[in-house]
Amino acid sequence: MLLDRDPAYAFMPYPAVPVPHAQTGALSGLTFAAKDLFDVAGYPTSAGSPQMLAMSGIRTRTAPIVQKLLDAGARLVGKTITDELAFSMSGKNAHFGTPVNGGAPDRIPGGSSSGSAAAVSNGLCDFALGTDTGGSVRAPASHCGLFGIRPTHGRVSLELCHDLAPSFDTCGYFTRDGATFERVGEMLLGEDSTPLPQKPRVLLAQDAFGLLHREVREALAPALRRSTAVLGESAEVDAATEGFTALYWAMRYIQSREAWTVDGPMIERYRPPLGPGVADRFEFSKAVTDSQVAEAQVIRSAFRKRFNALFGTDAVLILPTMPDIAPLLTESDESLNDYRNNALNLLCLSVLSGLPQVSIPLASRSGAPLGLSLMGPAGSDLSLVRLARQIAESA
Numbered sequence: 001m002l003l004d005r006d007p008a009y010a011f012m013p014y015p016a017v018p019v020p021h022a023q024t025g026a027l028s029g030l031t032f033a034a035k036d037l038f039d040v041a042g043y044p045t046s047a048g049s050p051q052m053l054a055m056s057g058i059r060t061r062t063a064p065i066v067q068k069l070l071d072a073g074a075r076l077v078g079k080t081i082t083d084e085l086a087f088s089m090s091g092k093n094a095h096f097g098t099p100v101n102g103g104a105p106d107r108i109p110g111g112s113s114s115g116s117a118a119a120v121s122n123g124l125c126d127f128a129l130g131t132d133t134g135g136s137v138r139a140p141a142s143h144c145g146l147f148g149i150r151p152t153h154g155r156v157s158l159e160l161c162h163d164l165a166p167s168f169d170t171c172g173y174f175t176r177d178g179a180t181f182e183r184v185g186e187m188l189l190g191e192d193s194t195p196l197p198q199k200p201r202v203l204l205a206q207d208a209f210g211l212l213h214r215e216v217r218e219a220l221a222p223a224l225r226r227s228t229a230v231l232g233e234s235a236e237v238d239a240a241t242e243g244f245t246a247l248y249w250a251m252r253y254i255q256s257r258e259a260w261t262v263d264g265p266m267i268e269r270y271r272p273p274l275g276p277g278v279a280d281r282f283e284f285s286k287a288v289t290d291s292q293v294a295e296a297q298v299i300r301s302a303f304r305k306r307f308n309a310l311f312g313t314d315a316v317l318i319l320p321t322m323p324d325i326a327p328l329l330t331e332s333d334e335s336l337n338d339y340r341n342n343a344l345n346l347l348c349l350s351v352l353s354g355l356p357q358v359s360i361p362l363a364s365r366s367g368a369p370l371g372l373s374l375m376g377p378a379g380s381d382l383s384l385v386r387l388a389r390q391i392a393e394s395a
Contacts, residue, residue: 008100010118011078017042019062025073026187030180033119033128035112036079037086038063039160047162048082048112050095051272063160065171065188066129072187077125080115084278085263086131086164088112089139089340090327094275098329103145103361104368107326108336110140113174117144120174127175127184133164134255135347137172138373141359143326145369146174147181147388152378153354156188165258168251168351178389185385193379194313196387200376201315202231205239208319208346216324216365223362223372227318230391234318237310244345246299251348253296256285276333277340300352307353311377316387320346321359321371349375356381358388 011033019040022028036046039059046053062070070076081096083089091114092098101109102121109118113130117140120128130137132150141148149172156171163169173188175181204224209217228234240247260282267274267282274282311317323342327335350357355378359371376384 006124008102008118008122008124009097010080010099010115010122010124012036012046012081012096012115014043014079016078019070019076021070021075022073025071027069027184028073030074030127030184031077031125032069032074033078033080033116033125034066034076035082035116035128035130037082037131037162038066038079038129040066040076040079043079045162047086048084048093048096049272051266051270052085052162061160063157065157069188080119080128083112083114084275086112086133086136086162087259087278087281089135089343090277090336091140092275101144101326103143104326107328107368108143110143110326112136113140117141117146117174120144120176121146123176126180127173129171129173131158131161131164132170132172133168134251134351135343137174138321138347138357138359138371139343141174141361142321142371143369145361146176147178147361147392148172148174148359149185149381149385150350150357151189151381152356155356155379155381163262165255165262167258168255178392182385182389185382189381189385192382194377196316196376196380196383197314199232202228202234203237203310203315203317204234205317205319206236207238207240207244208349211244211342211345212320212323216320216370219365219370220320220363220372224318226362226394227372227391230394231316231387237317239307239317239319239349241306242299242303247303247348247352248341248345250296250299250303251344251351253288253292254300256281256288257293260285260288277337304353307349307355308378311355311375313377315377316384317375319349319373319375321373322346325365325368325370354378356384358384360388360392362392
């Protein structure tokens with residue numbers, strides 16, 4: 001993507017390199033972007049870090065999932081900015097800038113797939129690849145008014161993609177409309193191993209909605225009515241019977257240990273100047289103890305067993321994607337960190353369980369987008385994508 005054609009500051013400022021794609025295929029006529037964690041032959045891979053960019057060199061191989069899209073006829077238009085080492089959720093990169101939120105330009109885009117969400121929400125491409133470790137597709141999807149998915153863990157290849165926390169990392173994508181969301185999903189996800197029935201059991205995560213302020217619940221109320229009109233009446237359940245605090249810390253400890261295992265050696269060797277928030281998270285990661293990780297693993301295992309049983313093979317869970325609309329760009333780093341920590345209470349359910357979650361652009365508040373989510377059993381990803389389209393297109 002040439003700089004003068006990137007008004008959203010969504011793309012890395014790399015010289016344009018032709019990337020061959022099939023002239024025909026299921027995705028022919030569509031353009032896409034890839035988060036700068038995925039290798040693309042002819043380009044470097046920065047992972048949002050000047051140090052990693054300096055070490056990268058020009059890649060000679062393309063990540064298989066990117067190649068799959070190219071082979072299906074989609075045309076790559078560039079590589080997008082990511083939060084530094086993908087270890088943030090604000091969308092603000094201290095080194096490469098902040099992409100513009102196409103749904104609310106005065107607010108953060110959300111991260112770490114910030115550039116991908118900005119590129120799609122500003123109409124610079126039809127869809128974009130992102131990764132979601134702790135919420136990095138779902139958060140910007142909600143903030144920018146997009147469809148987004150965190151797939152079942154392991155469903156989509158992350159070969160030749162820079163890791164953050166491998167037992168949590170997933171490859172997702174963004175679109176502006178439901179038809180494209182389904183079209184890309186059919187190619188990227190493939191057929192479901194656990195397709196949902198035509199009339200799934202519908203569950204409502206009352207404890208998750210209970211985390212929201214009254215005005216946010218009110219903003220989501222019409223979207224809830226719209227969803228139940230399509231899906232059927234819901235039964236209220238508590239998604240986090242263990243308590244959100246226990247699940248939050250289990251996720252933090254595991255993610256932090258894995259992030260330090262992946263990036264700690266580089267940080268220790270080169271001491272790169274890390275941006276605000278990112279530096280703090282890596283300092284925290286370095287200090288996580290074996291006993292904290294061991295306890296977190298026990299909590300994750302028990303939660304995953306209970307949570308998977310809640311879904312069986314035939315249920316969907318309705319929950320808020322994020323605790324509110326995107327914070328303003330002028331918010332302090334401390335305020336953004338508080339918002340991130342609140343958001344992780346909601347986002348950790350899919351992360352710890354490994355289950356798929358889609359965010360649907362169904363609501364707004366104060367003129368800014370707000371997403372509503374569906375979760376389903378492992379392997380029900382494409383069913384969720386189709387339900388998301390159905391709900392979004394319902395009268």
